[in-house]
Amino acid sequence: MTALPHELSRRHAPRLQAALHACATREQWSPFRESPSSKIHGEAAPADGKARFEAMLGRPFELDQPGTIGSVGHEISPYTQEKLGIAYPKSDPDALFAAARDAMTPWNRLSPEERAGVCFEMAFALEEQAFVNAHATMHTAGQAYLMAFSGSGANALDRGVEALAYAYKAMADVPREAEWEKDFGHTGRVRLKKSYRLRPRGVAVVVCCATFPLWNAYPAVFANLMTGNGAILKPHPNGILPVALAVKRMREVLVCAGLDPNMVLLAADEREAPVTIDLLRHQACAIIDYTGSQRFGAWIEEHCADRLVYTETAGCNGVVVDSFDDIDACIGGLANGLCGFSAQMCTSPQNIHIPATGVRAQGGALDFGAMAARITAAIAERTADPARAAGLCAAMQAEQSLDLIADVRARVLASGGEVLLDSRPYAHPDFPDARTATPLVVAVDADRIDLYGEEVFAPVCFLIREASREAALENAARIARERGAISSYLYSADRDFIAQAQDRFAEAGASLWINMDDRMPINFAAAYSDYHVTGLNPAGNACLADLAFVANRFRIVQFREPVPAGSAA
């Protein structure tokens, strides 16, 4: 199975070209299989994955990396609410950084094509463990099985390859050598031979989030590896296992390719003894890739400004409702988005801005109450059957999200708002002890931005009574600009209003999904096609991926020297 980097480069060259093509055309493309169907993977694969996961419980996680000074690990499954009991290496940050820096020297001798070959090899190796990873993701993040398989598997790997392709493109823009010739008047023509060498920035710390442990991690890791920077992955204290599995597999691929595995390292910690700030402020930390809360993201942007900082935090995502061509399909899509993974996604809608003047649909108009009733009914329908709820809502990653639901309920009622649909636990058919909650739907007036003006990281939906569609648009766009939004939504059958909304959201620095219906998850973010996060509002400063995400992760050192007179050109 050993293949050297130049062989991997050749092996995966067609895929690199395909990825570059997809980034340019923004068409659907993937070299990975996003379905867990045993027709594709073989009958044994699903059970094997589950067995592999179960075999890891209650044991030390074997990860041979430098700087181990103890063990950590207090993960609790959102599905069983029991400890996973897995002990991970506790690491000395100095040793991790030193090891990563050492590994960078030989790694940086690889050509960009060789790095791409190794990264692709990693990606396919990671795909091979998609089943065990799905269980690991379920039992740390709380995702449903299908989402954990694809969202933490193929879809996340696609995002990694997308970043790989952008990094390659940015590096390919720099020629390796050139000849330059210029007439300097009385001294005549001078010819210089020039060469350009790409240099890495230094070690990157990749801070992963609890609910999507790998979705932004892969783009960050591949962007860093491609540009020559070692990566230390810092998982969420309750989301170590998927990250540890990935780190271990990537290290194995490095070893197989005859490379130093310390280009990829794990820095696990516990809530009681967090290590993140030590890593981020370590003098050897050159790059920070962060996914997580807005508050900590803002702290990093302020306190680690002498590093390169790329953040994706959280959006207070709004939905402007104007009118519908096909109200059933659209309400269905919206309800799916409100329920999906219990709104624990950075793209989940939260605030539905509904004009009190009415919403046009099916030749008539629905007033606020009628519109609210449609949304509420669609959510209720999706959560009535526990099996359907389980597939759609999955489990709550954190106990705190239940507190948030209670808090919103209390504040809304205290402020004269209405609870239209209360949240309740549903009985998960496979995991009776699962931490579950159906969405809370409340109605509030537009002037109560104190209630809905920040992201509530829980299945909470605010139906906001707006004076008009213009007021709805203005409020949603303003929140996107001032509070942050990753995905904003509009339902309108009026092309003029759509154009007006596009202009307003563009000005607010927020992307807008229009009339997304129930044929696909409305908040699906497609690698190679959707530019995820604008970087123009508080929901993050980086786009995953574009040229800006990669172009500054490496720098150019140049040499030049006269060509002796009389040399051949």
Next chain:
Amino acid sequence: MTALPHELSRRHAPRLQAALHACATREQWSPFRESPSSKIHGEAAPADGKARFEAMLGRPFELDQPGTIGSVGHEISPYTQEKLGIAYPKSDPDALFAAARDAMTPWNRLSPEERAGVCFEMAFALEEQAFVNAHATMHTAGQAYLMAFSGSGANALDRGVEALAYAYKAMADVPREAEWEKDFGHTGRVRLKKSYRLRPRGVAVVVCCATFPLWNAYPAVFANLMTGNGAILKPHPNGILPVALAVKRMREVLVCAGLDPNMVLLAADEREAPVTIDLLRHQACAIIDYTGSQRFGAWIEEHCADRLVYTETAGCNGVVVDSFDDIDACIGGLANGLCGFSAQMCTSPQNIHIPATGVRAQGGALDFGAMAARITAAIAERTADPARAAGLCAAMQAEQSLDLIADVRARVLASGGEVLLDSRPYAHPDFPDARTATPLVVAVDADRIDLYGEEVFAPVCFLIREASREAALENAARIARERGAISSYLYSADRDFIAQAQDRFAEAGASLWINMDDRMPINFAAAYSDYHVTGLNPAGNACLADLAFVANRFRIVQFREPVPAGSAA
């Protein structure tokens, strides 16, 4: 003469393609004329330029822009040491930012091609005023006429066009629209129509330096205009005139193209009442392009980290001397570099690291003293004749530089070092009152880094006695990494040592010019070919220009919407 943006786009399209080609091949290319020869420009042009300059002295500078609340201007000519007496508008920062923001709305409706057309038109309009600009640059920066004509003219415009081309390339990487189609299993294939809109960051403040008022300003301005951001140019208090002339001309081109001129604005100030910090910390300032001292650059990087910050500061540029194939040509080149514009260039060499073990040349070896004598003689030869000195050394921009020379002299003598060639004023043949100084050459031991370990912004050359060539290399590379370097130099006839030096400087994050001789200025930085500043050491965080210099100045906002079933593809 009026031409609309789409006409300018067409007119300059071949030049945009040529600039993109030059960036890719790194070959010599320029659409501008760098020689002031009247054979090229016509007999009248030189005198006209001089007359235009003289006509501006002692009068208000007419610049019709918003927010004028008074006048400023205390420039003194380094050549006459007299006041220019030109009064510039003093501006209200709030009004400047507001005007720039208003101008951005219509400007951002232009396509990248149209923006490029307008920017090219500006560049050629600026070239037309190269003669008056040369005098303006001489009498503010202190440059010699030829350098002022090309270095603040064609060469600076080339850099502007280079940045323009990179910005275009980065923007062209984002398609305007796409269709995306994916199978979502039971719901079937979904087709989405996607569109991508480029959005600017906001208003940029471009802080220009005293000695090269336009050299980094044009790249910054064109990078910003291309990506949709208005630019407020903040000249050095003694370098307003060249910047004011450029701003005025760019505004005229904008008006001629039917555009709002407030995409380009001037914010002049005086040393006694600086406005820079107010501009940089203004809430509407989104981008900072800074050229100037390391100290203020570091302050900006620390205190303005919530903006995009691009800096080019100063290098403590070293020269490692090992051996020569053609010692005369090389010493000649080095001496030219040490004298050129009195070492007031960010690329000027300062520290000559000479092994005490001797330097191999012409089949023999020169010891430290012999080597020092060669360098000293070459400098003395170049400064003996005032006319030659005038063309090479030009004038000292700032009185403080004379103090720096005195300070170094005193400290070197006090520490047991030697003055090998003292600095003295030379009598400028055209300007008897010119502020002039020939280079001070001192010899110091390698362990006296306290003397030579920082950039001395004056014609001061340290000959540093090193234990060996390896020690010389190590010291020079370490200073580059820790103190900053923009151009480093090596003289060696030993290919192995050259390779070793390349590795060491690459590791230090510094570019290396090897065996540069007297056939061209050794520190010449060629647009489209040399990557100026690595961004890996304290001499600046940005490269002018590469993709990283432009890719983050704009962001991408996206829209997507289902294609109704049955629509044609």
